[in-house]
Amino acid sequence: MNNQILAGKRVLITHADAFMGPVLCEVFASHGATVIASTDPLTGADAPRAVVAAAGHVDVLVANLAIPAPTTAATEVSDAEWDETFAALVNPLPRLIRAVVPAMIERRSGKILVMGSASALRGIKRTSTYSAARGAQLAYVQAVGVELAPHNVQVNAIAQNFVDNPTYFPPEVQANPRFQERLKREVPLGRLVGAREDAEFAAYLCSEPASCFVGQVFPVCGGWVTR
Numbered sequence: 737m738n739n740q741i742l743a744g745k746r747v748l749i750t751h752a753d754a755f756m757g758p759v760l761c762e763v764f765a766s767h768g769a770t771v772i773a774s775t776d777p778l779t780g781a782d783a784p785r786a787v788v789a790a791a792g793h794v795d796v797l798v799a800n801l802a803i804p805a806p807t808t809a810a811t812e813v814s815d816a817e818w819d820e821t822f823a824a825l826v827n828p829l830p831r832l833i834r835a836v837v838p839a840m841i842e843r844r845s846g847k848i849l850v851m852g853s854a855s856a857l858r859g860i861k862r863t864s865t866y867s868a869a870r871g872a873q874l875a876y877v878q879a880v881g882v883e884l885a886p887h888n889v890q891v892n893a894i895a896q897n898f899v900d901n902p903t904y905f906p907p908e909v910q911a912n913p914r915f916q917e918r919l920k921r922e923v924p925l926g927r928l929v930g931a932r933e934d935a936e937f938a939a940y941l942c943s944e945p946a947s948c949f950v951g952q953v954f955p956v957c958g959g960w961v962t963r
Contacts, residue, residue, distance in 0.1 A: 741943040743768030747796040748836070750774050750787065750828070755802035755903045756851050756896075756935065763935035764942070769796070779823050784831035796942045797836050800851045801825050801873075802903045805866040813865050825869040829876055837889060846889040847942045850877050854897035854957045870895075874953050881951020892941055892949050897957040898922075899929040925958030 747764050751757050752773035761773045772791040778784050778801070788794060803824045806817050829850070840846025855863055856871035874893055881891040898905070898919065905928060909915055920926055934956050940946055941954070955961045 739766065740768040741945065742796070742939060744770075745795040745942075746770045746772065746791070746793050747798060747942065748772045748774060748788065748791045748794045749798045749800055750776075750778060750832070751800045751802065755800055756899070756901055756931065756938075757800050759901075759931040759935045760798060760800060760851075760938060763932060763939050764798075767939050767943070769939075778828035778831070781831065784828050785835040788832065788835035794836050794839070795846060797832060797846075797848045798851065798938065798942065799829060799832055799848065801828060802851075805855075805863060805904070807862045808865065809862055810864040818865055818868075821865045821869045822872070825866075826872045826876070829873065833880060837884065840889045841884070841887045844888045847946075848880075848889070848891040849938055849941055850874075850891075850893040851938070852877070852893045852895045852953070854895040854955050854961050857895055857953075857955060857961045877953065878951045885950040888947075890947055890950055892951065893953045894934065894938060894941070895953050895955045895957070895961075896929070896934060897960050898925075899934045899956060900931045923958040923960050924962070927958070929956055929958050 742764055747769040749757060749760050749771060752761055753775045761771050765771050774787045776783060776787050808817060850873055852873045853870040855867045856874050874895060877891055877893040884891055937956060
């Protein structure tokens with residue numbers, strides 16, 4: 737991959753201190769991007785607009801959103817859990833789009849990538865709230881992607897699982913022999929996808945050579961969703 741595929745691009749990465757944020761910032765900068773690393777919470781109705789306004793010119797938006805996944809039985813999910821999960825993972829997306837897309841449409845140039853989850857593509861016990869929110873993210877990407885494509889604005893998503901990151905697979909989890917056994921049993925790759933492997937793919941999707949992708953969801957999970 738050309739090391740400067742993002743040269744001259746201003747890239748806004750949300751929640752840059754969590755989930756895939758740190759490695760995304762590192763990799764995108766290594767490809768020549770000017771990275772605006774936002775660590776502001778996005779749960780307030782006006783927060784996404786304020787973050788975009790503070791960033792100034794944005795060529796690429798990477799919506800990196802994550803929370804610890806609830807593990808409540810479906811019959812015990814409270815309204816508060818449901819509302820809080822959607823407030824963190826889903827509600828920021830239309831607000832970010834409203835803030836960042838008009839300028840992209842005017843320039844007829846822009847890319848938006850959502851760092852999503854493969855939990856929306858394969859059932860997992862006791863993750864109904866989290867999986868539903870992640871599924872809403874992917875459905876939103878598909879719809880907005882085809883809507884914005886005629887304006888030369890590409891919107892896509894990575895649906896990941898079993899990717900090395902401190903939010904979902906911290907060192908103490910990875911060190912557990914039972915988790916290593918689970919990896920070998922459930923993931924055809926037999927290991928976690930490397931954080932940098934994932935981030936390099938994200939950088940490619942945000943580059944000009946990837947302008948043919950529209951409203952697509954790309955699983956990055958070591959083959960987990962194919963089993």
